[in-house]
Amino acid sequence: DQQVKQNSPSLSVQEGRISILNCDYTNSMFDYFLWYKKYPAEGPTFLISISSIKDKNEDGRFTVFLNKSAKHLSLHIVPSQPGDSAVYFCAGWDYTDKLIFGTGTRLQVFP
Amino acid sequence: DTEVTQTPKHLVMGMTNKKSLKCEQHMGHRAMYWYKQKAKKPPELMFVYSYEKLSINESVPSRFSPECPNSSLLNLHLHALQPEDSALYLCASSQEGSPGHLYGYTFGSGTRLTVV
Numbered sequence: 001d002q003q004v005k006q007n008s009p010s011l012s013v014q015e016g017r018i019s020i021l022n023c024d025y026t027n028s029m030f031d032y033f034l035w036y037k038k039y040p041a042e043g044p045t046f047l048i049s050i051s052s053i054k055d056k057n058e059d060g061r062f063t064v065f066l067n068k069s070a071k072h073l074s075l076h077i078v079p080s081q082p083g084d085s086a087v088y089f090c091a092g093w094d095y096t097d098k099l100i101f102g103t104g105t106r107l108q109v110f111p
Numbered sequence: 112d113t114e115v116t117q118t119p120k121h122l123v124m125g126m127t128n129k130k131s132l133k134c135e136q137h138m139g140h141r142a143m144y145w146y147k148q149k150a151k152k153p154p155e156l157m158f159v160y161s162y163e164k165l166s167i168n169e170s171v172p173s174r175f176s177p178e179c180p181n182s183s184l185l186n187l188h189l190h191a192l193q194p195e196d197s198a199l200y201l202c203a204s205s206q207e208g209s210p211g212h213l214y215g216y217t218f219g220s221g222t223r224l225t226v227v
Contacts, residue, residue: 031212032212032215034215036215036218041199041220041221041223042220042221043115043117043201043203043218043219043220043221044154044201044216044218045218046214046215046216046217049212049213049214049215051213089153089154091215093212096167098156098159098167099156099215099216101153101154102153103152103153104151104152104153
């Protein structure tokens with residue numbers, strides 16, 4: 001049972017435009033959601049998080065939106081840069097204190 | 112120091128070999144983790160240590176044996192692995208409780224393991 005789903009395996013965006021990465025979840029008990037960025041042959045890097053009691057969190061070019069009624073969150077990157085090209089994982093903390101990862105979305109930002 | 116250091120970065124081992132992966136952090140985190148990641152898949156939890164005690168074992172085969180000698184070190188001992196165990200092995204650490212939930216894990220760069 002995949003508790004965190006990223007239905008788009010890949011996304012291609014032009015430099016300077018907005019990148020929107022989506023994530024759906026089924027577990028209502030998640031208390032925090034996080035986004036990680038991963039380059040090949042490296043460990044994931046924490047990007048931004050949001051508490052389940054909020055609907056938006058912003059950090060520079062990155063904004064995460066949470067829609068609890070739809071059990072959906074999204075990561076917006078504005079403006080997108082070539083260095084943002086990576087795999088992005090969303091994740092949620094479950095009631096057993098484990099971080100559950102989505103399947104990832106590969107973002108490619110082209111000039 | 113805000114890093115998790117993993118050694119070695121690459122490891123090739125035969126199915127009869129015994130080897131160990133090492134992980135070190137000096138951030139004062141009291142929770143440490145081993146994850147396994149296959150290509151095009153999300154990281155998959157293997158073990159969780161909390162205050163140097165094994166708290167979660169995700170039904171990992173006994174050919175993988177974790178060890179936490181102290182609050183800064185985490186080892187993963189490997190013995191009689193199979194080719195399908197080839198993967199990127201990631202170590203991570205986090206703060207306990209809500210701060211850990213807010214900031215998540217700090218991951219190491221991983222050990223790329225190939226079993227031949």
